[in-house]
Amino acid sequence: MRGVTPARLWSLGLVAPPLVTALLFFLGPLIYLFYVSLHEASSTELYGARFTLANYAAVFSDPFYFLIIKRTLATASWILALSLLIGYPVAYVIARLPPAKRMLVMLLLLFPLMVSNVVRAYGWVAILGRRGVINTTLGDLGLIDAPLSLLYSTQAIVIGLLTILLPYIVISIANTLASMDTRYQEAAQSLGAGPVRTFVHVTLPLSAPGVASGLLLVFLLTLSAYVTITLIGGPRTKLLVSLIYDSVVGFQWPQAAALAFVLLALALVVTALILAIMRPGRVQGSGR
Amino acid sequence: MRSPQGDVSLIGVRKTFGTTVAVNNVDLDIPNAAVFSLLGPSGCGKTTTLRLIAGFEQPSAGDVFIREKRVTNVPPYKRDFSMVFQSYALFPHLTVADNVGFGLRMRKVGRAERDKAVREALALVKLEALADRYPRQLSGGQQQRVALARAIVVKPAVLLLDEPLGALDKLLREEMQVELRDLQRRLGITAVFVTHDQEEALTISDVVAVMRNGVIEQLGPPREIYERPRTEFVAGFLGASNFVDGEVAGREGENAVVMASGRRLLQTDPSGAASGKVRIAVRPERVLLGAPGGDGIPGRVTHVIYRGSVTQFHVAGETGSVIIYVQNSSPEAQRFKTGDAVTYRWEAGSGVVLAQGAA
Numbered sequence: 147m148r149g150v151t152p153a154r155l156w157s158l159g160l161v162a163p164p165l166v167t168a169l170l171f172f173l174g175p176l177i178y179l180f181y182v183s184l185h186e187a188s189s190t191e192l193y194g195a196r197f198t199l200a201n202y203a204a205v206f207s208d209p210f211y212f213l214i215i216k217r218t219l220a221t222a223s224w225i226l227a228l229s230l231l232i233g234y235p236v237a238y239v240i241a242r243l244p245p246a247k248r249m250l251v252m253l254l255l256l257f258p259l260m261v262s263n264v265v266r267a268y269g270w271v272a273i274l275g276r277r278g279v280i281n282t283t284l285g286d287l288g289l290i291d292a293p294l295s296l297l298y299s300t301q302a303i304v305i306g307l308l309t310i311l312l313p314y315i316v317i318s319i320a321n322t323l324a325s326m327d328t329r330y331q332e333a334a335q336s337l338g339a340g341p342v343r344t345f346v347h348v349t350l351p352l353s354a355p356g357v358a359s360g361l362l363l364v365f366l367l368t369l370s371a372y373v374t375i376t377l378i379g380g381p382r383t384k385l386l387v388s389l390i391y392d393s394v395v396g397f398q399w400p401q402a403a404a405l406a407f408v409l410l411a412l413a414l415v416v417t418a419l420i421l422a423i424m425r426p427g428r429v430q431g432s433g434r
Numbered sequence: 435m436r437s438p439q440g441d442v443s444l445i446g447v448r449k450t451f452g453t454t455v456a457v458n459n460v461d462l463d464i465p466n467a468a469v470f471s472l473l474g475p476s477g478c479g480k481t482t483t484l485r486l487i488a489g490f491e492q493p494s495a496g497d498v499f500i501r502e503k504r505v506t507n508v509p510p511y512k513r514d515f516s517m518v519f520q521s522y523a524l525f526p527h528l529t530v531a532d533n534v535g536f537g538l539r540m541r542k543v544g545r546a547e548r549d550k551a552v553r554e555a556l557a558l559v560k561l562e563a564l565a566d567r568y569p570r571q572l573s574g575g576q577q578q579r580v581a582l583a584r585a586i587v588v589k590p591a592v593l594l595l596d597e598p599l600g601a602l603d604k605l606l607r608e609e610m611q612v613e614l615r616d617l618q619r620r621l622g623i624t625a626v627f628v629t630h631d632q633e634e635a636l637t638i639s640d641v642v643a644v645m646r647n648g649v650i651e652q653l654g655p656p657r658e659i660y661e662r663p664r665t666e667f668v669a670g671f672l673g674a675s676n677f678v679d680g681e682v683a684g685r686e687g688e689n690a691v692v693m694a695s696g697r698r699l700l701q702t703d704p705s706g707a708a709s710g711k712v713r714i715a716v717r718p719e720r721v722l723l724g725a726p727g728g729d730g731i732p733g734r735v736t737h738v739i740y741r742g743s744v745t746q747f748h749v750a751g752e753t754g755s756v757i758i759y760v761q762n763s764s765p766e767a768q769r770f771k772t773g774d775a776v777t778y779r780w781e782a783g784s785g786v787v788l789a790q791g792a793a
Contacts, residue, residue: 332517337511338512429527
C-alpha cells in the first residue's frame with residue numbers, strides 16, 4: 147500500500163467530480179430502474195407493490211418482442227455492414243488528403259449533422275413517400291402503375307440512419323488512417339508487399355482501432371435512434387426503442403424498464419463482439 | 435556516361451523538393467559486401483539519398499541501379515533491398531516470428547522453409563526465445579534486433595539502414611554497432627548506413643561519404659576521412675579540429691612547406707598541388723604541449739578541462755586559439771594550469787592542407 151501523497155490527493159481531486167456525477171446520475175438511477183423493472187405495473191404509481199419477473203418473462207416468451215429484437219439486430223447489422231463498406235473507402239481517400247483539405251472535407255461531412263434529425267427524416271419522407279419524389283417521377287414516366295411502398299420498411303430505416311451515421315464512422319476511420327505512421331507501409335513495401343497486400347496485411351489491421359470505435363458509435367447510435375425510426379419506419383416497422391416509448395405512453399413503466407435492460411444487454415453483447423473481432427488493443431501502444 | 439558497378443549505383447542523381455535541392459548530382463558506386471555510411475548533419479540529403487535507393491522517393495534527374503539493373507522507375511516493392519527504420523516500424527499486430535517472416539511470405543516462400551529461415555534469422559540476433567512475443571512486449575534493443583532480423587532474412591542485394599541505432603542509449607548503441615558489423619561481415623551483405631553520428635560512422639563503415647547540402651564532400655575509408663579531411667567542413671564534422679592559416683612556401687617530399695606566424699611547418703597535402711594562402715587542420719590529439727622555449731609555438735593556457743581519458747587544454751597561441759588533448763595516462767596532463775606559458779607544436783605531416791576555396 148502506498149501512502150497518501152499530495153500527488154495522489156491531487157489526482158483523486160480531479161477524478162472525484164465526474165466519478166460522483168456518474169454514481170449519482172447514472173449508476174444510481176440505473177439500479178433504481180432495475181428495481182422498477184422487477185415490479186408489476188400500477189395505474190397510479192410508477193410501479194406496483196408486487197415483486198415479479200413477468201416483465202422479463204414477457205420479453206422472452208412473446209413472439210412479438212422476439213420479432214422486434216430480431217428486427218432491431220437485423221437493422222443494426224445492415225447499418226454496420228453498409229457503413230463500413232461505404233465509409234472505409236471514403237475515409238481512406240480523406241486520410242490521404244493534405245491536412246488543411248482533410249479538415250475542410252471533415253467539416254463538410256459534419257455539415258448535414260447540423261440539420262435536425264426531424265427535418266432530415268421528413269426529407270426522406272418527401273423522397274420515399276407514396277407521393278414522394280421517387281414515386282411521382284416513376285409514375286409520370288409511366289414505369290409504375292401504383293406507388294411503391296418505399297417508406298415504412300427496414301430498408302427505409304437503414305437508408306435514413308445511414309445518412310446520419312456515416313460521418314461518424316468515416317471520421318473515426320479517417321483519423322486513425324491519417325495518424326498512422328507511413329513507415330509501416332514503407333516497411334511492408336521494402337519487404338516486397340505491393341499496394342494491395344500492404345493494405346490487406348498492414349493498413350487494414352492497423353486501422354482496427356478506428357474501425358472498432360466507428361462501428362461502436364454507429365451501433366450505439368442506431369440502438370438509441372428514435373425520431374428517424376418513428377418517422378421513416380412508421381407504426382408498422384417498430385424497433386426496440388419504439389416499444390420502450392409505447393410502454394411508457396401506456397403507463398407500463400416496469401415493462402419499459404425491463405425493455406431498457408434488454409436493450410442495454412444487447413448493446414453490451416454487440417459491443418463485446420465488435421471489440422473481440424477487431425481487437426483494437428493489439429495495435430495500440432506498440433511498434434516502438 | 436559512367437556505367438554502374440556493384441550492388442548499388444547512383445548516376446547523376448538529383449532530388450528537389452519545391453525549390454530546395456536535397457540531393458545534387460550524386461554519383462556513387464557502393465562497394466559489394468561493404469558497409470557504406472552516409473554521414474552528415476540533418477538536412478544534408480543523406481536520408482533522401484537512402485530513400486532514393488529504396489524508391490520511396492523518385493529522383494528529379496539521374497538514375498538508380500541495384501545490381502547493375504536500372505530501377506529508377508521500379509516501385510519499392512519490386513526492388514531488391516530491405517530496410518531497417520529508425521523507428522523500427524515493426525508491425526504491432528504481428529508476433530516477432532510473423533514480423534520476421536513477413537518478407538518471405540510476400541515472396542511466397544512455403545511455410546516450412548519460411549519457419550526455418552525465421553528461426554535462423556532470430557538465432558543470428560539471439561532472439562529465438564521471443565518468437566511468439568509481440569513488439570510492444572520487447573525492449574528497444576530487442577525491437578531493434580527484430581527489425582534487423584526482418585531485413586536480413588530476405589537476403590537482399592542491399593540492406594538500407596536509416597539511423598537504426600538512433601533510439602538506443604549510448605552503451606547499447608556501441609554494443610549494437612559491433613554486433614551489426616559482425617553480422618554484416620558474416621553474411622557478406624552490402625549495407626548503406628545513414629547516420630549523423632561521426633563516431634558511429636567511423637566504427638561501423640568500410641567507406642564513409644560525408645554529405646553536405648546535397649553533395650558528397652568527401653568519400654573514403656574511415657581513417658582517411660578522419661586523418662586526411664579535404665575540407666574544413668569534413669575536418670570539423672568528424673570531431674574537434676584546429677585550423678591554422680598560412681602560406682605555401684615550397685615542397686619537401688610528400689609534404690607541403692607552410693609558413694605560419696613566421697614558422698616553417700611541414701604539412702600533408704593530399705592534393706599535392708597546394709599553393710598560396712592555405713588553411714591547415716590539425717586534430718587536438720596530434721598537437722604536442724610543452725614547456726616554454728625550444729622550437730614550439732608560444733602560447734598561454736586559457737582553460738583546462740578534465741574529460742576522463744584526456745585532459746583538454748585551450749591555448750591562446752600565435753596561430754590563434756588551439757585545442758590540445760593530452761592523454762591522462764601521461765604525466766604531461768597535470769603539468770600545466772590555467773595561465774601557464776606553454777609552447778605547442780605538431781609532427782611533420784600531422785596537419786592537413788585543406789582544399790582551397792571550400793571553407
